[in-house]
Amino acid sequence: MNESGAVQRWKRAVTHRIGKRFLRIVNSFQARHSLVATTAVLPNSTFPWIPALTQATSAIREEFDSVWSHPEEIPSFHEISPDQARISKGNNWKTYGLYVFGQPVTRNCAECPRTAAHLAAIPDLLNAWFSILAPGYHIPPHRGPTKALVRVHLGLKVPQERERCWIRVGENICSWAEGECLVFDDTYEHEVRNDTAEYRCVLFLDINRPMDRIGSRFNGAILRLMQASHYVKDPLKNLTDWNRRLSERT
Numbered sequence: 001m002n003e004s005g006a007v008q009r010w011k012r013a014v015t016h017r018i019g020k021r022f023l024r025i026v027n028s029f030q031a032r033h034s035l036v037a038t039t040a041v042l043p044n045s046t047f048p049w050i051p052a053l054t055q056a057t058s059a060i061r062e063e064f065d066s067v068w069s070h071p072e073e074i075p076s077f078h079e080i081s082p083d084q085a086r087i088s089k090g091n092n093w094k095t096y097g098l099y100v101f102g103q104p105v106t107r108n109c110a111e112c113p114r115t116a117a118h119l120a121a122i123p124d125l126l127n128a129w130f131s132i133l134a135p136g137y138h139i140p141p142h143r144g145p146t147k148a149l150v151r152v153h154l155g156l157k158v159p160q161e162r163e164r165c166w167i168r169v170g171e172n173i174c175s176w177a178e179g180e181c182l183v184f185d186d187t188y189e190h191e192v193r194n195d196t197a198e199y200r201c202v203l204f205l206d207i208n209r210p211m212d213r214i215g216s217r218f219n220g221a222i223l224r225l226m227q228a229s230h231y232v233k234d235p236l237k238n239l240t241d242w243n244r245r246l247s248e249r250t
Contacts (some may be wrong), residue, residue: 030147033215040170040188056118057179061156063112085220087137092137099128107243124208131204136191144186148219153182154206159198167192
């Protein structure tokens with residue numbers, strides 16, 4: 001790598017670290033203006049659309065199974081989002097993107113039309129993808145950058161020994177169940193471990209956190225900054241490139 005390239009890479013890394021630090025500083029402000037719980041794990045009643053989503057589990061699972069019939073066509077998380085390279089290694093954590101910061105991934109949504117229809121009915125949806133964890137893999141402890149989002153996992157494919165496949169959010173250790181949602185705040189330190197011989201898949205959602213008027217304006221500004229950064233632009237570009245190459249091969 002030439003010097004200018006190294007400098008650009010350094011500037012980019014520093015800018016990203018500063019940006020993440022700033023986002024964490026403002027978390028206390030966001031918590032004060034949140035209209036929902038700011039605990040590590042939130043009740044399913046946080047979002048009134050969750051019962052309809054869980055009722056659609058069978059249809060969503062069928063479309064996931066179709067996608068999963070060609071695992072080699074599904075990228076690893078870090079291949080789409082290079083920022084995740086610390087926690088995503090090899091082919092152990094695959095992601096099939098459906099929405100990225102409010103923008104539907106056209107090709108993938110077309111492959112999963114019933115899932116896409118249910119996602120389109122969710123208010124304030126930002127991110128959605130199938131998150132697939134390999135047997136024996138451990139996602140190390142990490143934190144999300146902003147309380148502007150609330151995360152929801154819908155269990156789709158859960159190992160039979162479900163107690164050995166878990167997520168720790170803060171002090172809470174939770175296991176998934178097929179057809180059930182787990183709602184949590186990813187700004188709390190969290191990690192995932194799959195100590196079984198089976199794959200685990202959840203429908204992974206990020207939802208715009210319900211806020212009061214001041215908080216909503218503030219969060220809107222934060223999310224616009226994120227959408228203008230490489231944190232969002234790189235995954236969108238990489239996913240588009242991945243799907244284009246896939247289409248060319250087929």
